[in-house]
Amino acid sequence: MIVAGAGGHALELLDILISMERTKNLEFFDELSSINVFQDRFPIIHSEEKVKAHLLKDPFFILGTGNPIVRHQFYKRFSDFGGKLITVKGKGVVFSDFTSGAEEADIFNLCFISAKTQLGKGCLINTGAQIHHEVKIGEFTEISPGAVLLGKVEVGSFCSIGAHATILPKVRIGNHVTVGAGSVVTKDVPDGVTVIGVPGRIV
Template sequence: MLIVGAKGFAKEVLEVLHQLNQLENLFFFDDVNDDIKENLLDKFPILKTSQEVSAYFEATDNRFTIGIGNPILRKKLYDKFISLGGLFTSTISPLANIGSYDIEIGEGTNILSGASVSNSSKIGMGCIIYYNSIVTHDSKIGDFVEISPSATLLGRCIVGSYSKIGANVTILPDVIIGKNVIIGAGSVVTKDIPDNCVAVGIPAKMIKELIPLQF
C-alpha cells in the first residue's frame, strides 16, 4: 500500500498497518518536504514524483490511503492519486470498536485505535476517526470529515462533508453540522450549525464564516 504523506498523520496510519500486519511493500509519498530522507524511519521507501507513483501502482500495489489530516487537502489528494490509477483504501485499526450491524464505512477512511462506531452509523469516504472518539447509533458523517481525539457524536447527529470536529467536542443527539465547518476543541454543540463556518464554545456558537468550497 502507498500512504500519501510521510509526516504527522501518516505515522498514525503506519501504526494501524503495523497492527494489521500489512507492512509488505509499504511505501510513502512526499513531494513537498525537502528534509525527508529516502526512507521513513530508515525502513519504508518514500516516493517523490507522480511517475514513481504510477509505476508503483502498476507494478506493485495500486492501493493508497491518505496520511494527511486536512479534509480539503485530502479530497485534492484523492483526486490526484485516483487519476494516477490508485485504489482508495480504508485502514481500520483492529483495536477500534466497530459495531456489528448496519454500519457503512466509505473507502479510504482511517479509523484509529480506541475509536468506537455504533450500529446503524454511516461514515463517508476519506474520513478520519481519531483515537478514543465515539460515533453513536444512527449518526451520519459525510465525506472527508475529521473527527479529532475523544470527540463524541451522540445519537442521530449528522456531520456534513469536509468538516472538522475538534478534540473533546460533544455533539448532542439530532444536531446537524453543516458542510465545511470547524468545531473548536472542547465545544459542546447543542443546536444545528450552518455550512461554511467556525463554531466554538459551550454551547457552540458561530464566530466566523468560511469561504464556500468550490468542488
C-alpha cells in the same frame, strides 16, 4: 502500497499498518519534503511519475493525512492515476454490525461506532472517538481524537470536528464546518463556519 502523506498523521497510521503486518512494499509520498526515508525504514517518493510507476505494480493507496481538503485532493489525484483507496481499522475498535460505510473510512484505535451509523467515503474517525446511534457523517470529514457525536447527529462533508468536542443529540452540522477542540455544539450549524466554546458559538 503508498501512503499519501508523510507527516504526523502518517506516523500514527504506520503503527496501525505495522500491527496489521501490512508494510510489504510500503512507500510514502511527500512532494514537499527533501527527506528520502520515513522512520529510517520506508522510502519516500516525491514525484507523480514515481507514484504512477508504483501504482502500476501495486494499485493500492492509503490517505496519510488528517486534513479533509488534503485527503480529498490526494484521493482524487491517486484515483486519477489508477490507484485504489484502501482503509484501515485500528486495534480495539468496536462497531455495530448495522454500521454502513465503514469499509470506506479510516477508523483508528479504540473508537466506538454504534448502530445504524453511516460513514462517508474517505472520512477519518481518529483515536478514541465515539460515534453513537444513527449518526451520519459526510465524505472526507475528520473526527478528531476523543470527539463524541451523540444520537442522530448529522455532520456534512469536509468538516473537522476537534479533539474532545461533543455534538449533542439530533444536531445537524453543514458542510465545510470546523468545530474547535473541546467545544460543545448544542444547535444546528450552517455550512462553512467555525464553532468554538461551551456552548458552541459561531465565530
